[in-house]
């Protein structure tokens with residue numbers, strides 16, 4: 001075999017080993033590169049690289065070349081089914097020079113992508129003697145047959161690919177653990193990691209850097225879930241006060257009386273339950289920063305007390321006449337229309353001006369689509385580590401949908417969608433359906449005819465649920481009935497009655 005090594009093949013091998021050893025972070029690009037080399041060396045017209053999902057005993061497509069790749073990616077192949085499935089189940093390489101006549105061939109895939117296969121070569125990829133996936137090359141050019149030599153070369157490249165996958169998996173596992181630990185550490189201190197790529201947000205971060213060096217109040221505005229609290233953290237962390245405490249108070253969470261003593265403290269006996277002196281949050285924040293979240297909900301009586309703290313840096317504990325002086329920087333946030341509150345007299349104008357020395361508006365997620373992929377990857381790494389699944393990324397369809405969706409709940413909604421997709425999704429690509437599962441469809445406000453009756457809602461649920469399971473089983477009714485644990489005849493009756501159709 002060695003005698004047959006020509007310099008082109010040898011160079012390809014060296015190039016790939018170098019890539020693998022260079023800690024190439026993006027697994028899909030690396031596997032694409034290996035598959036391109038394998039296809040060129042064996043002179044195939046098209047090719048695919050599939051990985052095994054050990055849990056569901058299926059193979060899913062990671063890279064496809066030459067055919068309409070995006071179409072193929074939707075498919076999964078059961079272990080043992082089709083030629084790739086056979087290779088994975090038997091952990092053996094094969095050359096099939098008359099695909100049409102081979103009983104193992106699954107014509108459904110090649111027909112639906114309009115790519116008839118004639119000749120084929122398929123080899124397993126292994127990690128520690130376990131088959132983790134398959135590389136298959138289709139149709140040798142000029143109508144020739146694949147040879148034993150092609151097969152041996154493909155096996156060498158499949159080993160390289162397996163190595164790359166193993167490296168990436170251990171690298172990702174380590175990265176995931178580091179990220180988790182990092183988050184744990186930050187969580188201990190109460191801080192989050194702020195992810196940003198859009199010019200809109202990078203510009204805000206620059207503003208924060210400049211604002212951080214002053215002691216002026218910052219008023220953070222923006223819709224719910226845009227990350228106002230994370231920006232408040234950053235202002236503190238980037239300021240000279242960052243060694244001193246950062247104290248958060250949610251002004252909407254407590255009733256007026258309790259909020260007052262929470263903020264300013266009280267002396268023993270100030271009210272019936274005041275059995276001892278209490279230091280308020282302003283005193284805890286002395287030297288540091290206080291973050292008054294949901295400030296739009298601060299009762300008017302406390303608004304005047306706060307105004308005095310800002311103007312004179314002094315206040316009295318509840319039940320005391322002794323003035324206390326503090327050195328605290330004030331950050332405030334709200335998702336309400338604060339100017340409308342001022343107009344209606346619900347928020348003091350003078351306080352508003354005092355707080356609004358440096359206004360910081362955080363734009364909604366739909367106005368900064370560049371942040372969506374980076375945030376999505378960040379949350380995917382986070383929940384992948386927590387759910388211990390092998391996700392490789394978002395399908396193109398899923399990414400397109402994320403980019404075009406309006407995200408009324410902003411980053412919080414994006415994070416929740418990804419967490420849920422990680423819980424319900426299967427190894428491989430995160431699909432659009434996993435992310436947008438049950439949005440309107442599953443729990444509709446109204447039935448299709450606008451009524452709220454239960455039967456209608458249950459039927460809508462049934463349609464979507466059955467459709468999802470059918471899709472997972474490539475619309476095979478026998479398999480779907482098994483998965484749903486119902487009789488096949490009952491399933492076909494439901495399909496008819498509920499007019500369930502392939503989407």
Ligand SMILES: Nc1ncnc2c1ncn2[C@@H]1O[C@H](COP(=O)(O)OP(=O)(O)OP(=O)(O)O)[C@@H](O)[C@H]1O
Nearest residue numbers: 192193194195224225226227228229230335411412
């Ligand atoms: N840029 C970001 N990077 C990473 N995570 C983010 C980012 N922005 C927001 N998040 C996450 O989104 C969630 C919502 O953020 P946050 O609580 O700061 O929103 P908010 O603007 O204060 O919303 P609300 O007005 O409802 O209080 C949090 O879990 C936060 O960790």
Ligand SMILES: [Mg+2]
Nearest residue numbers: 225228229293
């Ligand atoms: Mg908030």
